[in-house]
Amino acid sequence: MLINPKNIAPPPYADGMWHWRRHFISVAQIRDRRDLDEDLFPLAHHLEHMVHNEGASQLLVGKCLYDLFYEPSTRTMSSFAIAMKRMGGMVESISNVQFSSVAKGESLEDTIRTLACYSDVIVLRQKEEGVAKKAAEASPVPVINAGDGKGEHPTQAVLDLFTIYRELKRIDGLTVTMVGDLKHGRTVHSLSRLLCLYDGIQLNLVSPPELRMPDKLVSELRGHGLEPRIHDRLEEVVPESDALYVTRVQLERIPQDQRPATIPYIVTPATMAMAKPRGEMILMHPLPRDSQDGNPEISVEVDADPRAAYFRQCEYGMYARMAILSRMLRAD
Amino acid sequence: MLINPKNIAPPPYADGMWHWRRHFISVAQIRDRRDLDEDLFPLAHHLEHMVHNEGASQLLVGKCLYDLFYEPSTRTMSSFAIAMKRMGGMVESISNVQFSSVAKGESLEDTIRTLACYSDVIVLRQKEEGVAKKAAEASPVPVINAGDGKGEHPTQAVLDLFTIYRELKRIDGLTVTMVGDLKHGRTVHSLSRLLCLYDGIQLNLVSPPELRMPDKLVSELRGHGLEPRIHDRLEEVVPESDALYVTRVQLERIPQDQRPATIPYIVTPATMAMAKPRGEMILMHPLPRDSQDGNPEISVEVDADPRAAYFRQCEYGMYARMAILSRMLRAD
Amino acid sequence: MLINPKNIAPPPYADGMWHWRRHFISVAQIRDRRDLDEDLFPLAHHLEHMVHNEGASQLLVGKCLYDLFYEPSTRTMSSFAIAMKRMGGMVESISNVQFSSVAKGESLEDTIRTLACYSDVIVLRQKEEGVAKKAAEASPVPVINAGDGKGEHPTQAVLDLFTIYRELKRIDGLTVTMVGDLKHGRTVHSLSRLLCLYDGIQLNLVSPPELRMPDKLVSELRGHGLEPRIHDRLEEVVPESDALYVTRVQLERIPQDQRPATIPYIVTPATMAMAKPRGEMILMHPLPRDSQDGNPEISVEVDADPRAAYFRQCEYGMYARMAILSRMLRAD
Numbered sequence: 001m002l003i004n005p006k007n008i009a010p011p012p013y014a015d016g017m018w019h020w021r022r023h024f025i026s027v028a029q030i031r032d033r034r035d036l037d038e039d040l041f042p043l044a045h046h047l048e049h050m051v052h053n054e055g056a057s058q059l060l061v062g063k064c065l066y067d068l069f070y071e072p073s074t075r076t077m078s079s080f081a082i083a084m085k086r087m088g089g090m091v092e093s094i095s096n097v098q099f100s101s102v103a104k105g106e107s108l109e110d111t112i113r114t115l116a117c118y119s120d121v122i123v124l125r126q127k128e129e130g131v132a133k134k135a136a137e138a139s140p141v142p143v144i145n146a147g148d149g150k151g152e153h154p155t156q157a158v159l160d161l162f163t164i165y166r167e168l169k170r171i172d173g174l175t176v177t178m179v180g181d182l183k184h185g186r187t188v189h190s191l192s193r194l195l196c197l198y199d200g201i202q203l204n205l206v207s208p209p210e211l212r213m214p215d216k217l218v219s220e221l222r223g224h225g226l227e228p229r230i231h232d233r234l235e236e237v238v239p240e241s242d243a244l245y246v247t248r249v250q251l252e253r254i255p256q257d258q259r260p261a262t263i264p265y266i267v268t269p270a271t272m273a274m275a276k277p278r279g280e281m282i283l284m285h286p287l288p289r290d291s292q293d294g295n296p297e298i299s300v301e302v303d304a305d306p307r308a309a310y311f312r313q314c315e316y317g318m319y320a321r322m323a324i325l326s327r328m329l330r331a332d
Numbered sequence: 333m334l335i336n337p338k339n340i341a342p343p344p345y346a347d348g349m350w351h352w353r354r355h356f357i358s359v360a361q362i363r364d365r366r367d368l369d370e371d372l373f374p375l376a377h378h379l380e381h382m383v384h385n386e387g388a389s390q391l392l393v394g395k396c397l398y399d400l401f402y403e404p405s406t407r408t409m410s411s412f413a414i415a416m417k418r419m420g421g422m423v424e425s426i427s428n429v430q431f432s433s434v435a436k437g438e439s440l441e442d443t444i445r446t447l448a449c450y451s452d453v454i455v456l457r458q459k460e461e462g463v464a465k466k467a468a469e470a471s472p473v474p475v476i477n478a479g480d481g482k483g484e485h486p487t488q489a490v491l492d493l494f495t496i497y498r499e500l501k502r503i504d505g506l507t508v509t510m511v512g513d514l515k516h517g518r519t520v521h522s523l524s525r526l527l528c529l530y531d532g533i534q535l536n537l538v539s540p541p542e543l544r545m546p547d548k549l550v551s552e553l554r555g556h557g558l559e560p561r562i563h564d565r566l567e568e569v570v571p572e573s574d575a576l577y578v579t580r581v582q583l584e585r586i587p588q589d590q591r592p593a594t595i596p597y598i599v600t601p602a603t604m605a606m607a608k609p610r611g612e613m614i615l616m617h618p619l620p621r622d623s624q625d626g627n628p629e630i631s632v633e634v635d636a637d638p639r640a641a642y643f644r645q646c647e648y649g650m651y652a653r654m655a656i657l658s659r660m661l662r663a664d
Numbered sequence: 665m666l667i668n669p670k671n672i673a674p675p676p677y678a679d680g681m682w683h684w685r686r687h688f689i690s691v692a693q694i695r696d697r698r699d700l701d702e703d704l705f706p707l708a709h710h711l712e713h714m715v716h717n718e719g720a721s722q723l724l725v726g727k728c729l730y731d732l733f734y735e736p737s738t739r740t741m742s743s744f745a746i747a748m749k750r751m752g753g754m755v756e757s758i759s760n761v762q763f764s765s766v767a768k769g770e771s772l773e774d775t776i777r778t779l780a781c782y783s784d785v786i787v788l789r790q791k792e793e794g795v796a797k798k799a800a801e802a803s804p805v806p807v808i809n810a811g812d813g814k815g816e817h818p819t820q821a822v823l824d825l826f827t828i829y830r831e832l833k834r835i836d837g838l839t840v841t842m843v844g845d846l847k848h849g850r851t852v853h854s855l856s857r858l859l860c861l862y863d864g865i866q867l868n869l870v871s872p873p874e875l876r877m878p879d880k881l882v883s884e885l886r887g888h889g890l891e892p893r894i895h896d897r898l899e900e901v902v903p904e905s906d907a908l909y910v911t912r913v914q915l916e917r918i919p920q921d922q923r924p925a926t927i928p929y930i931v932t933p934a935t936m937a938m939a940k941p942r943g944e945m946i947l948m949h950p951l952p953r954d955s956q957d958g959n960p961e962i963s964v965e966v967d968a969d970p971r972a973a974y975f976r977q978c979e980y981g982m983y984a985r986m987a988i989l990s991r992m993l994r995a996d
Contacts (some may be wrong), residue, residue: 387726
């Protein structure tokens with residue numbers, strides 16, 4: 001609460017950046033892989049068992065989460081909301097901010113400080129990069145960045161990595177292949193940064209030339225010891241991949257004259273026939289996949305394949321967010 | 333939950349149709365009147381007492397309902413949501429799907445499978461007939477059809493019948509009169525089908541010629557032993573009616589050139605003066621009644637009549653939905 | 665609940681007006697200052713401690729609040745919703761009524777009676793003055809007016825007065841200065857009426873001539889023993905003020921040709937330098953303040969001043985509403 005904020009988070013890092021348990025704005029705030037391997041992931045797995053057995057616990061009774069979404073995103077908002085409720089917490093949401101008085105000439109800082117009067121954590125989705133940081137600076141309660149435009153969406157990266165850990169039992173030494181729009185795809189940017197914390201990762205990047213991962217990010221990854229390999233063709237890397245991470249080509253973000261004529265990569269049962277067997281390989285996707293023209297980037301025939309992990313990934317997302325909320329709102 | 337769905341529902345019927353406790357899509361799934369008389373109705377009545385005495389119970393603690401409404405319907409959505417909450421359950425809702433990412437090129441099946449990752453039952457309202465069945469086929473968790481266009485809205489039929497049972501103490505042998513737009517009125521179609529499970533029902537149908545109950549449905553009812561009598565004038569059947577069920581003439585669904593000049597039937601205190609006394613007769617309406625031009629199909633002067641059961645019917649709807657949810661989500 | 669409403673409120677006042685615990689429509693229903701000093705305020709303060717220590721209680725378990733907002737107001741709606749949830753109650757909300765079936769030709773009375781089937785208290789925001797009273801007349805459950813156009817917003821006045829009581833430990837004998845748009849500002853109208861219950865209040869009114877408090881209200885206050893002093897310049901009353909209540913000049917409510925060229929009063933650190941010291945003086949604002957053109961009526965440099973009480977006021981609002989809800993929904 002505002003008046004007597006009980007700041008249970010560890011102190012800032014040496015360079016002054018908040019600990020991720022204070023405000024979770026960027027994956028760059030996770031600096032110790034043990035925060036993942038030895039803390040969040042085992043806790044998320046434990047919470048998964050709890051949900052299957054009991055449905056809900058009392059871990060966050062008395063805590064209130066505010067879902068403040070300036071841009072609608074049903075699945076992210078619901079995932080946070082239900083994560084909170086399954087730990088006994090309360091949730092209040094506003095998703096169409098343009099219809100609301102919070103937009104009536106009020107500054108973001110004032111909106112945040114007002115909502116912090118009622119709640120214990122604010123989950124913010126905004127269109128503009130950098131806004132989540134600005135909100136956190138104004139907020140007496142923890143802020144979680146649930147996506148700021150082309151910027152970050154750090155809990156998505158944590159849940160993606162948790163999916164790999166949960167399904168393949170390890171992360172070190174894996175070959176991870178990212179496919180699709182690697183230029184605009186926020187999720188692959190954040191996940192590749194998190195992978196730098198691990199040893200012996202082989203990262204393959206498969207995209208059409210106009211949708212390559214930005215050079216700046218590739219350099220950053222190299223600086224952290226990852227050596228991404230760039231590929232044009234999916235087939236050449238499928239056989240070696242432990243995790244194949246497919247993203248939607250967000251055509252709406254590509255200038256008309258640069259748009260590829262067709263979706264460049266489609267994962268079909270034929271693709272999966274080249275892949276490693278069940279238990280050694282998973283197929284991931286952040287969802288939603290685009291079914292508008294009947295040709296989603298992963299064909300629906302693949303859904304029945306036990307290696308198709310994307311709906312499980314979605315469910316793991318709830319457990320990962322439960323673990324994150326628990327660590328941000330409880331002192332233990 | 334998705335990964336380990338505990339399917340507590342009975343096996344499908346002999347012809348392969350789901351038991352209504354697995355997915356509740358159509359009243360045709362209720363094949364044994366004892367599911368109503370001896371199960372849902374006594375349970376709904378019991379829950380009514382619980383709500384009056386305690387307000388809420390813990391029957392569905394740990395269970396989460398997702399209200400997925402592609403077409404807004406505040407009263408239906410709230411009725412399900414509060415039913416769930418009054419049994420200790422959690423609720424997440426999305427009502428204006430057009431503003432939401434669930435509409436961003438994603439197939440219905442993917443949306444359903446995604447929301448099923450977080451929740452234990454999905455309540456779906458959709459504009460197109462048949463969509464609820466399609467959703468159920470994709471869903472690992474139970475789906476409840478809360479109206480699919482001109483199709484069905486089975487929980488409304490259950491609550492309508494519960495209202496008759498609760499107010500008149502029996503259903504066998506009653507005379508039920510349906511009035512208004514019997515061509516488009518989804519509620520009267522479903523209720524008349526449920527009445528086929530009972531003995532000695534006299535069904536009267538009162539409508540202008542252009543708004544008659546469809547021949548196909550009348551034939552279907554006859555095949556099940558009901559012998560509907562068609563009437564033009566309300567007065568001639570009011571005296572014999574035990575339940576008088578009035579529906580709104582949905583002018584917006586009638587082509588301009590076929591619209592009646594005035595609302596053909598209005599129930600007034602003079603109408604009620606012809607009816608059976610209190611305790612033997614009830615006046616029902618699925619609500620909302622149309623007050624736009626100041627002449628609703630039941631005049632407000634009737635509201636104080638103790639036989640006017642439509643607001644009680646609305647409240648019974650919450651208890652009926654509590655009972656249905658309990659039977660779909662609990663093994664006992 | 666509808667069928668067996670347990671009306672726990674005291675009987676109407678001698679003139680037939682509802683006791684505020686039955687329906688809370690106007691501050692005129694608070695006739696005994698002890699309802700504030702000796703009841704609501706100590707209870708609100710107690711609930712503040714509860715929230716800081718526990719986060720939530722079980723006071724209103726089994727009770728359901730319905731937030732019915734015909735005009736969006738995120739902060740008011742959230743404040744009521746979270747107040748209810750922090751006492752263990754349930755909440756259902758509808759904020760964009762234009763998208764909803766509750767607007768489909770249904771009368772307000774029918775909407776209210778329908779929602780009362782599911783809930784135990786209805787919080788109503790409406791654009792037209794007098795609508796809240798009309799709703800209360802139709803409602804079997806308590807109705808709280810959360811703003812009806814230019815009319816009243818009585819819980820705002822209670823929270824404003826609670827803020828003064830909570831921060832300055834007394835109300836009798838204080839000098840209260842209201843600044844800004846005193847013609848249209850609903851909050852200052854209601855607060856000034858509540859101040860009439862107290863002894864020795866000096867009320868200063870500072871506004872441009874075209875935005876003066878209405879003569880009729882000034883006469884009413886005089887009839888109750890208050891002697892408001894009218895001022896043009898803020899500086900001349902700041903030094904004597906115990907509470908300085910600043911309102912937004914709601915330019916959108918002022919005819920174009922009467923609008924002042926600039927915001928007439930801006931509170932800056934220079935203003936605060938003239939004011940009484942910490943512990944003896946507070947600066948209040950109902951929020952939101954208008955930051956659209958970068959010149960809010962209280963400059964952001966003032967936020968760090970310990971006398972700046974407006975965000976605390978917002979938080980106190982939640983406790984005041986918790987106290988009000990508790991008194992309206994519990995017999996004790």
